[in-house]
Amino acid sequence: MFNPAVTLQEFLGEIINTNVTLQEFLEEIVNTLYMVGMSLLIGTIFGSILGVVIVVTRRGGILAVPFVYFILNFLINIVRSVPFIILMVAMIPFTRSIVGTSIGTNAAIVPLIIFITPFIARLVENSLLEVGPGIIEAAESMGATPFQIIWYFILPEAFGSLILSLATATISLIGASAMAGVVGGGGIGNIAIIYGYQRYDTFAMFATIFILIIIVQLIQSTGNTVARLIRRR
Amino acid sequence: MIELRGIHKIYQKKDTEIHALEGVDLRIEKGDIFGVIGYSGAGKSTLVRLVNYLEEPTEGSVIVDGAHLADQPPSALRQIKKQIGMIFQHFNLLESKTIYKNVAMPLILAKKSKKEIHARVSELLAFVGLADKAMNYPSELSGGQKQRVGIARALASNPKILLCDEATSALDPQTTQSILDLLQRVNKEYGITIMLITHEMSVIQKICNKVAVMEEGKIIEEGSVLDVFGHPKHPTSRNFVQTVVRTDVPSQIQEQLKQQGVHALTKLEMVGEHATQPILATLIQRFGLTVSAVFTNMTEIQDTTLAIWYLDIEGKEEDKANALAYLEAQGVRIEEVSI
Ligand SMILES: Nc1ncnc2c1ncn2[C@@H]1O[C@H](COP(=O)(O)OP(=O)(O)O)[C@@H](O)[C@H]1O
Ligand SMILES: [Mg+2]
Numbered sequence: 235m236f237n238p239a240v241t242l243q244e245f246l247g248e249i250i251n252t253n254v255t256l257q258e259f260l261e262e263i264v265n266t267l268y269m270v271g272m273s274l275l276i277g278t279i280f281g282s283i284l285g286v287v288i289v290v291t292r293r294g295g296i297l298a299v300p301f302v303y304f305i306l307n308f309l310i311n312i313v314r315s316v317p318f319i320i321l322m323v324a325m326i327p328f329t330r331s332i333v334g335t336s337i338g339t340n341a342a343i344v345p346l347i348i349f350i351t352p353f354i355a356r357l358v359e360n361s362l363l364e365v366g367p368g369i370i371e372a373a374e375s376m377g378a379t380p381f382q383i384i385w386y387f388i389l390p391e392a393f394g395s396l397i398l399s400l401a402t403a404t405i406s407l408i409g410a411s412a413m414a415g416v417v418g419g420g421g422i423g424n425i426a427i428i429y430g431y432q433r434y435d436t437f438a439m440f441a442t443i444f445i446l447i448i449i450v451q452l453i454q455s456t457g458n459t460v461a462r463l464i465r466r467r
Numbered sequence: 468m469i470e471l472r473g474i475h476k477i478y479q480k481k482d483t484e485i486h487a488l489e490g491v492d493l494r495i496e497k498g499d500i501f502g503v504i505g506y507s508g509a510g511k512s513t514l515v516r517l518v519n520y521l522e523e524p525t526e527g528s529v530i531v532d533g534a535h536l537a538d539q540p541p542s543a544l545r546q547i548k549k550q551i552g553m554i555f556q557h558f559n560l561l562e563s564k565t566i567y568k569n570v571a572m573p574l575i576l577a578k579k580s581k582k583e584i585h586a587r588v589s590e591l592l593a594f595v596g597l598a599d600k601a602m603n604y605p606s607e608l609s610g611g612q613k614q615r616v617g618i619a620r621a622l623a624s625n626p627k628i629l630l631c632d633e634a635t636s637a638l639d640p641q642t643t644q645s646i647l648d649l650l651q652r653v654n655k656e657y658g659i660t661i662m663l664i665t666h667e668m669s670v671i672q673k674i675c676n677k678v679a680v681m682e683e684g685k686i687i688e689e690g691s692v693l694d695v696f697g698h699p700k701h702p703t704s705r706n707f708v709q710t711v712v713r714t715d716v717p718s719q720i721q722e723q724l725k726q727q728g729v730h731a732l733t734k735l736e737m738v739g740e741h742a743t744q745p746i747l748a749t750l751i752q753r754f755g756l757t758v759s760a761v762f763t764n765m766t767e768i769q770d771t772t773l774a775i776w777y778l779d780i781e782g783k784e785e786d787k788a789n790a791l792a793y794l795e796a797q798g799v800r801i802e803e804v805s806i
Contacts, residue, residue, distance in 0.1 A: 368559035375519050376573045376624070377548035386575065390563045464563065 252437035254429050259422070263445065265339045266421035269411045273346035274404055280347075281354025281403075284310070286384060288355065289362045296370065296380050310352040318349050318410040322417060342411065342419030350407050357399035365391045394465035401457025405450050412446065422446070468628065468660045469495040469518055474527035476513050476684075487513045488524070489684040495677075497627075500654050500661045502671040502692070504707055505681030511664045514681070515630050518662060519551040520544055532627060549573065552621030552659075556633035558613040560605040566592070566616050567601040573623040591619040595649060611642035618649060622657065629653060631663040635670060647674050668707045672696065672768050680704045696768055697736050697775075697800065712766045716777050720762055721806045724779075729806070732761060733791070735776040736800040746776070746794070754790040756782035777804075 284306060290296050291303040316324070322345040326336045329344040365388050373387040389396075415423030422442050430439030476488035487510045495501045505511050516522040517529050520536050529536045534547060560569050568575075570591055574584045592598045595615040605613055614634060621629055631650065635643040651674050653659050665671065671678050671692060679689040680703060688695060688704045696712055699705040708714055716724075716732070724732075735746065750758045762777040780787055791801050 366559075368555060368557055369561065371521060372553070372555065372559040374521055375548060375551070375553040375630075376576055377545035378576050379545065382576050386572065387561065391561055393563060 252429070252435050252441075253433065254425055254435065254438045254441070259425065259441065262420065262422045262425050266408070266411055266423070269339050269342050269346060269414065269419070269421055270404065270407045272343050273350055273411075274400075274407055276343075276347050277350035277354050277403070277407075278400065281351045282358050284351065284355035285358025285362065288359050289388075290380065290384065296374075296383055306355075310355055313348065313352045314356070318345070319413050319416065321345055321349055322414065322419075326417075337418035339414075339420040342414035342417075342421070346407060346410055346414070349410055350403060353406060354399070354403050357403055358396065361392045361395035361399050362388055364395055394461040397461040397464060398457050401453050404453050404457075408446065408449060408453075412442075468497045468499070468532060469493070469662065470530040471514075471517065472528045472530070474514075474517065474524045474529070476510070476517070476522065477525045487684055488517075491527075491684070491686055493679060493686065493689075495660060495662055497660055498654070498658060499677055500650070500663060500675045502663050502665060502675035502678040503681055504665055504668060504671055504678060506666060506703075509681040510684040511666075511681055512632055515632050515662060515664050518628070518630055519548050519553060549577065549624045550626050551628045551630060552624070552626040553630040553632070554614065554617040554621050554634045556636050558605070558610075558617045560613060560616055560620075562605050565602050565604060566597065566608070569605065569616055570619045570623055572620060577624060587623060588619075591622055594622075594652075595619045609642075610638050611645060614638065614642075614646050615649065618646075618653065622653065622659075627660060629659050629661045631661065633664055633666070636665065636667070643670070644673070650674060668711045672711050672766070674769075676769060680707060692768055693738055693771070693773060696766070696773055697738070698802075712773070712775070713762075713764050714775055716762045716806065724761065724806060729761075729779055731803060731805050732777045733780050734802040734804050735774075735778060735794065736802070737774045737776070738798075739771045744797075746799075749793075750778075750780070750790050754782070754786045754793075756780055756786055756790060 288303055288306050288310070291299040291306075293300050293303070295303075313321070322342075325345045325348065329341050330336045332344055333341045335341050369387050369391055370383060373383045378386065411419070411421050412423030412426065413419075415421055415425075415427045418424070422445055425438050426442040429435035430442060471491055471493040474488050474491040474493075475486070478485040478487055491510075491514060493514075503511050503514060513522060517524055518531060520529065523537070531547060532550065534543075536544065536547065539547060561572070564572075567588055570588045571584045574587060579587075588601075589598070592601055595618055597612060597615055597619070600608065600612065600616075605616065608616065617634070618629075629650075634650075635646050638646060647670065650661060650663070654661050654674075663670070663675065675692050677690065678692050678695050679686045680695070680699075680701065681687065682701075682703050687701045688699065695704060696708055697714075699708045699714070705714070724730075737744075737746075747758055747760065750756050757780070759779045760776055761779050763775065765772055765774045767773075780790070795801055
């Protein structure tokens with residue numbers, strides 16, 4: 235219940251009374267950026283390739299191999315069906331066999347990559363499918379090879395949309411990376427859980443949320459600006 | 468230059484089959500501006516897309532510049548496609564690239580040097596009148612300008628053939644005219660054979676020398692534009708011709724004539740210089756006939772004039788026969804029509 239006897243000073247004092255040091259906070263932000271950056275980099279490489287492959291191999295695609303499309307589409311759906319927190323726990327043995335440990339930032343990167351790759355593949359697929367059939371027809375009428383069609387026509391036309399997709403993927407990765415804190419993954423999610431949740435440190439909790447909001451806003455507005463500059467329409 | 472033999476095209480759709488082309492034979496000679504006209508769904512786009520093998524025929528063969536397309540391996544087919552430019556109703560330009568890059572695209576694909584690309588693109592942009600737009604983006608251009616870019620791009624690889632699928636259908640009449648003028652220059656100055664698809668007879672009238680009329684996957688009439696405009700045989704062709712040239716007597720005039728007891732007219736069809744000769748004077752003075760022109764129509768087609776006259780001729784049968792024989796000898800096409 236609200237107690238009017240508590241002065242504002244006392245109230246603020248209670249909130250700001252925190253055990254997190256600034257150094258810890260900065261370290262964990264760096265950890266978050268590292269986890270997100272690494273898994274984004276690797277996930278973007280694999281996800282983009284996968285996205286291109288499922289676009290060109292589908293029925294009616296420029297290199298239609300419906301069987302390949304079917305398999306990849308199915309695999310992507312499977313991974314996408316598992317919530318990240320479950321995926322992460324279920325993958326612990328696999329992660330340990332690769333990284334040697336299942337805790338820490340490096341260990342968190344493995345499930346993050348597995349989580350984000352199919353997500354990026356789907357986003358890339360959507361972006362590429364936005365490129366109209368007319369563009370592909372024009373490319374084919376010029377005698378472009380399938381690779382040239384992808385490289386000189388589809389990818390440049392989809393570039394603005396791909397940048398927005400990348401922003402979406404990054405934001406989703408930041409959310410997932412915060413969950414990595416639950417299993418000792420490090421990052422600012424760790425602060426929210428260890429201090430904010432387990433030790434009732436309200437300040438640590440709100441500071442984490444605040445930082446996350448700032449980062450997400452930055453990423454989204456950067457994505458929007460870059461996409462607008464590229465799109466030219 | 469282009470030959471289609473016994474073409475059938477069937478699209479499989481789930482459990483139905485769409486017979487888009489049903490036995491089409493067509494020859495387009497070098498230097499032609501060949502028009503294909505038909506209502507929506509007639510199979511025109513399917514037909515033109517066969518020529519650069521965007522679509523393969525279910526049956527029949529496509530021969531372009533002596534090469535049977537069905538026999539070509541993919542790489543050879545791509546080389547042949549570079550010899551065939553194509554422009555589209557909705558232009559299909561790359562929105563993310565400048566006009567310069569759009570026009571350069573076929574050359575970039577062919578791995579030409581920067582210098583060579585620059586020279587060719589500059590020449591083409593000047594040809595289509597867009598030299599000052601090189602660094603603009605397609606979204607900054609009007610429809611007519613976009614189609615000019617489309618034409619420049621299609622010409623970049625020095626093709627022998629240009630395919631146009633409804634290239635002016637998204638444009639207003641004035642812009643259409645300027646694009647048609649440009650296509651005519653492409654034909655004359657570069658000697659490029661043009662195959663042009665449209666549903667507008669005025670487009671055929673303005674630039675084509677030959678025309679094929681399509682309906683339900685078949686070519687129902689084919690010939691020189693003057694012939695088809697002068698005396699279309701098939702009802703559908705007649706409908707198309709009527710949209711630009713009145714070849715029959717308006718019904719209001721027909722009614723008046725019937726009331727006056729006139730039931731037969733003589734239709735004269737003249738082309739070129741005949742169209743401007745003093746026919747009436749000759750008939751009256753030389754053959755002593757009474758002639759009244761009931762309805763006349765003169766139309767410009769392909770830099771010449773097509774004149775259609777409906778005459779009510781009275782006089783001695785013998786004089787009339789002599790007069791018509793004289794006209795026929797002059798190259799005038801004569802037809803007795805009843806109303
Ligand atoms: N890719 C396709 N798949 C199935 N049916 C098609 C396809 N393309 C065209 N058709 C069908 O073939 C017929 C002819 O179409 P089209 O050649 O586009 O006609 P037009 O250009 O004269 O309007 C139409 O009935 C159309 O629905
Ligand atoms: Mg069409």
